[in-house]
Amino acid sequence: xxxxxxxxxxxxxxxxxxxxxxxxxxxxxxxxxxxxxxxxxxxxxxxxxxxxxxxxxxxxxxxxxxxxxxxxxxxxxxxxxxxxxxxxxxxxxxxxxxxxxxxxxxxxxxxxxxxxxxxxxxxxxxxxxxxxxxxxxxxxxxxxxxxxxxxxxxxxxxxxxxxxxxxxxxxxxxxxxxxxxxxxxxxxxxxxxxxxxxxxxxxxxxxxxxxxxxxxxxxxxxxxxxxxxxxxxxxxxxxxxxxxxxxxxx
Amino acid sequence: xxxxxxxxxxxxxxxxxxxxxxxxxxxxxxxxxxxxxxxxxxxxxxxxxxxxxxxxxxxxxxxxxxxxxxxxxxxxxxxxxxxxxxxxxxxxxxxxxxxxxxxxxxxxxxxxxxxxxxxxxxxxxxxxxxxxxxxxxxxxxxxxxxxxxxxxxxxxxxxxxxxxxxxxxxxxxxxxxxxxxxxxxxxxxxxxxxxxxxxxxxxxxxxxxxxxxxxxxxxxxxxxxxxxxxxxxxxxxxxxxxxxxxxxxxxxxxxxxxxxxxxxxxxxxxxxxxxxxxxxxxxxxxxxxxxxxxxxxxxxxxxxxxxxxxxxxxxxxxxxxxxxxxxxxxxxxxxxxxxxxxxxxxxxxxxxxxxxxxxxxxxxxxx
Numbered sequence: 105x106x107x108x109x110x111x112x113x114x115x116x117x118x119x120x121x122x123x124x125x126x127x128x129x130x131x132x133x134x135x136x137x138x139x140x141x142x143x144x145x146x147x148x149x150x151x152x153x154x155x156x157x158x159x160x161x162x163x164x165x166x167x168x169x170x171x172x173x174x175x176x177x178x179x180x181x182x183x184x185x186x187x188x189x190x191x192x193x194x195x196x197x198x199x200x201x202x203x204x205x206x207x208x209x210x211x212x213x214x215x216x217x218x219x220x221x222x223x224x225x226x227x228x229x230x231x232x233x234x235x236x237x238x239x240x241x242x243x244x245x246x247x248x249x250x251x252x253x254x255x256x257x258x259x260x261x262x263x264x265x266x267x268x269x270x271x272x273x274x275x276x277x278x279x280x281x282x283x284x285x286x287x288x289x290x291x292x293x294x295x296x297x298x299x300x301x302x303x304x305x306x307x308x309x310x311x312x313x314x315x316x317x318x319x320x321x322x323x324x325x326x327x328x329x330x331x332x333x334x335x336x337x338x339x340x341x342x343x344x345x346x347x348x349x350x351x352x353x354x
Numbered sequence: 355x356x357x358x359x360x361x362x363x364x365x366x367x368x369x370x371x372x373x374x375x376x377x378x379x380x381x382x383x384x385x386x387x388x389x390x391x392x393x394x395x396x397x398x399x400x401x402x403x404x405x406x407x408x409x410x411x412x413x414x415x416x417x418x419x420x421x422x423x424x425x426x427x428x429x430x431x432x433x434x435x436x437x438x439x440x441x442x443x444x445x446x447x448x449x450x451x452x453x454x455x456x457x458x459x460x461x462x463x464x465x466x467x468x469x470x471x472x473x474x475x476x477x478x479x480x481x482x483x484x485x486x487x488x489x490x491x492x493x494x495x496x497x498x499x500x501x502x503x504x505x506x507x508x509x510x511x512x513x514x515x516x517x518x519x520x521x522x523x524x525x526x527x528x529x530x531x532x533x534x535x536x537x538x539x540x541x542x543x544x545x546x547x548x549x550x551x552x553x554x555x556x557x558x559x560x561x562x563x564x565x566x567x568x569x570x571x572x573x574x575x576x577x578x579x580x581x582x583x584x585x586x587x588x589x590x591x592x593x594x595x596x597x598x599x600x601x602x603x604x605x606x607x608x609x610x611x612x613x614x615x616x617x618x619x620x621x622x623x624x625x626x627x628x629x630x631x632x633x634x635x636x637x638x639x640x641x642x643x644x645x646x647x648x649x650x651x652x653x654x655x656x657x658x659x660x661x662x663x664x665x666x667x668x669x670x671x672x673x674x675x676x677x678x679x680x681x682x683x684x685x686x687x688x689x690x691x692x693x694x695x696x697x698x699x700x701x702x703x704x705x706x707x708x709x710x711x712x713x714x715x716x717x718x719x720x721x
Contacts, residue, residue: 111546114628115656117598119546126593138379157378157596159620164596166378169631169660174653240594241381242620245497249594286497303380305487305499311380 105133105190110178115169120181123161127252128237134158135196135316140188141165141181150180158315159240160249196238196316198349201283201298203232203274203321204329209297210273212262216295222256228323230257231274231295235318236281246285246303246311250319253279265291272297274321281321296321299332300346312343320348356423358478360511361462364414369501369513371407374488378619384599385492385500385615388473388572388638391533391667392430396477398671399428399454399529401521406481407491409507412473415465416507420457425515426479426522427463428454431532432639433474435465436682448680454479454527455679471641480516495572496616530673536636539649542602542627543656546595550588550624551604558582559602559626559648564610568642572616575637577646581608582626594622600629600637602648612637630656632663 111119122137123130138158145153152172157164167177205228207214217224236250243249258279266289269275273284275292282292285302298321302312313319324332335341360367372393373386387393387410397406409416415433419440429435431452436445440460449455449463454477457463468474484491484502493501502511539560548556564579582604584590590606597603601613603623612629613621614637629637630651640646651659 111595112543112628112653113546113596113598113625114543114600115630115632115653115660116600117596117628119595121595155376155378157619159595160593162593162595164378164598166384166598169657170664173657240620241379242594243381243618245377245381245494247381303497305497309380310377310382310488314379 105137105185105188107182107185112174113164117164117166118174118177119162119164120185121162122185126160126239130161131158131237131239131316132196133190134161134163135314136188136191137163137185138315140184144180144184149184150177153177159242196314196318197347198235198318198320199313199346200320200322200348201300201346202324202329202332203296203298204324204326205231205296206326206329209270210295212275212293213295216293219259220256227257227295230254231276231281232321232323235320238313238315238317238319239280240315241311241313243282244285244288246313247282248302248313248317248319249280249282251280253281255279259293261291262293265289269294270297272299274298297329299329299336300341300343301336307343355483356425356459356515357421358425358482358513358515359419359421360507360509360513361417361419363507363509363511364411364416365506366413367409367411367416367507368493368495368505369407369482369484369507370410370492371490372405373492373615374490374494374500377488378596381619382488382494382497383616383619385494386490387475387492388615389430389475389635390638391635392475392639393477394667395452395529395533395671396428396430396475398668399452399527399674400426400477400479401519401523402477402479402481403519406477407484408478409476409482410473411465411468411476413467413471415467415474417462417464419462420459421512422459423515424456424458426454426456426518426524428452428477428479428527429465430475430477432469432472433465433476434469435463438462438464445682448682450528450677450680452528452532453677454523456524456526470639472639478515479518479522483514483516494616526677526679527674528677529670530675531670533667533670536633539647540633540636541630541651541656541659542600542648543630543653544627544650545625546601546628547588547592547624548626550584550590550592551626552583552585555582555584555604555608555626556650559610560650561647563645563647566640566642566644566646570640570642572614574614574617575612575640577610577612579609582610583608584624588624590623592622592624594620597621597625598628600631600634601625602627602629614638630659632656632659 269290274296373384498504564577569576
């Protein structure tokens, strides 16, 4: 793969853009780059490199300026990425996450169909028919930015952000979908609730999802949601139950 | 194992070190102390390994009691206090900025609010035994993990103190030449989205005064000053990309926000420049109302400055001197009498407030 542009982020980080815009293909590319760079880092080929994190169409390298510099890092990273297959499919994992679409937990679900000019069924179909690709984690630990939603599901953020968005809220804006791992302020339109915890500091890798993962939202009814939420509260929900590619969660 | 009992916590006292490792790809910021320079110096003064956690406090300082053994602590450059007996207010001795001292079992340390406001650090020899997450003992309040139960300290908390290293020392120590107050502009490297801004915006960033506003916390520092204009064809929004502490993001209103330790890991506003690591600790000590200016350096210059900055901190750390206990008025000892008779013009190495950089710090004995 090629580096499209190199952007310094002070003297402790730099961002490499790998795709012209966001999307599932860009996320897959970024995930592959992160995997290759992390592998090189942990095997000692990139001294001074502390962390690698991908987002949408770029990867940011965090380094210690006492141990290396951007010039030296780029000298090693350029050939490494050149030799990294841009590939077709993603390097990510596949998930099926339950989601309750119900006005009781989703304050914007009632008005969204009218705002978008589609039926309630078309809205829920649009959210659940095909898997969404995780483009980045950010805003809150473990919070996935997923896309791309169909153009008919696109709308800007709410003009008045809410002071409190409950944990587990599934929300959309700008043709993307997020799930809030914690209660937080938020300006996205809430249309559902997911009972599966997305972050637990006790897990070996605390965030459930990663850039490049595919997430299929699966509609569940109130009874199924309550049962899952109860198991989550009791700490009995194993995230691996929701993997659909047969591989266990780290 | 000795413990520190929190008698009064102050509003925002928490455990912090140099931050999390490996969390950014998962949306976890680096976190850690706002003032990494002071953490480095305090750990050196205490004989701690580099990066050992300390207590970061803000606005109102805590009072704490030592239980179950001795505990050695050290004050940052803007922190002072007094040591009293367990149950009375009688002052046994004063503790000045940049001083390591050993507190005996039952002694109480009552700290003053940080000098000049802002945050301050109290170092502890041996560190604080809280579980590590993501290779760190830092507290991340927003998501409620790290440090002590992911929260600020409360009255009655007991912190288990780790084993001090062999270099911890026993007598009161300070630096022979404490760090001078930094002056001059805050240096930045242009980018990552410098091309999103007009020439006028770049000129403005490097010439105008900006004021720290009250909308400042561990996530970021909102500044107020001349608006930094985005080029009309670019606008303020970008496809979100990675953030590092020091990044200066500029939303549509043109008022810059300098992102700090707990900032989110990705952001969707154009970043005109990034504060260099050597100047980031200065920002961490600033308070609302403070004014600052920026000046651009190149990426290579910034990396070279990072190395010389660390060398200068290491030089300060390498030169420590013993100081006698600072006794309150009416409790003079021979050493204090000797110092009181020093003729003017001779620098008294036992008094940190006689050094450049501490001239603005009133001696507790005068206050």
